[in-house]
Amino acid sequence: MIFVTVGSQKFQFNRLLIEIDRLIENRKITEEVFAQIGYSDYKPKNYKYKEFLDRDEFLKVMNKCNKVITHGGTGAIVGAVKQGKKVIAIPRLKKFGEHVDDHQLQIIKEFKKMNFIDSVYDINGLFEKINKLENFKINNYTTNTNEIIKSIEAFIDS
Numbered sequence: 001m002i003f004v005t006v007g008s009q010k011f012q013f014n015r016l017l018i019e020i021d022r023l024i025e026n027r028k029i030t031e032e033v034f035a036q037i038g039y040s041d042y043k044p045k046n047y048k049y050k051e052f053l054d055r056d057e058f059l060k061v062m063n064k065c066n067k068v069i070t071h072g073g074t075g076a077i078v079g080a081v082k083q084g085k086k087v088i089a090i091p092r093l094k095k096f097g098e099h100v101d102d103h104q105l106q107i108i109k110e111f112k113k114m115n116f117i118d119s120v121y122d123i124n125g126l127f128e129k130i131n132k133l134e135n136f137k138i139n140n141y142t143t144n145t146n147e148i149i150k151s152i153e154a155f156i157d158s
Contacts, residue, residue: 003062006071009099012038017049025046035049037051066086070090072092072104081138088133118132
């Protein structure tokens with residue numbers, strides 16, 4: 001199962017939800033998909049969704065899935081990586097009204113550099129990444145929050 005999560009900030013991420021719908025409609029995605037769509041105003045037609053999940057619901061879906069497609073929020077990424085899920089992260093971008101700036105680009109690049117996730121910067125490349133995700137080799141996450149913070153701080157300071 002694929003779990004799509006777009007976070008809980010007051011921004012839409014319609015671009016991602018529409019692409020997932022398109023891929024399912026065209027039978028490029030055939031496995032079950034469930035999405036937490038947050039404040040997005042696009043309502044999926046071809047997969048189940050809920051605007052917001054409480055903590056227990058979120059954990060239940062996370063435990064059930066083997067793949068996570070998420071925005072570039074650190075909480076969503078770290079939560080999935082800690083559970084050993086295969087993750088594709090797509091940054092919310094200012095030009096699409098998905099966030100106030102493009103900081104998620106840097107967050108995703110850092111997690112990708114550490115080989116914890118795969119990334120998509122052009123939504124048209126999502127299917128290719130999903131297709132390759134099963135064989136994508138990721139580093140196992142060991143709790144080392146201080147090292148990750150230092151790495152991100154070093155990147156921001158550079």
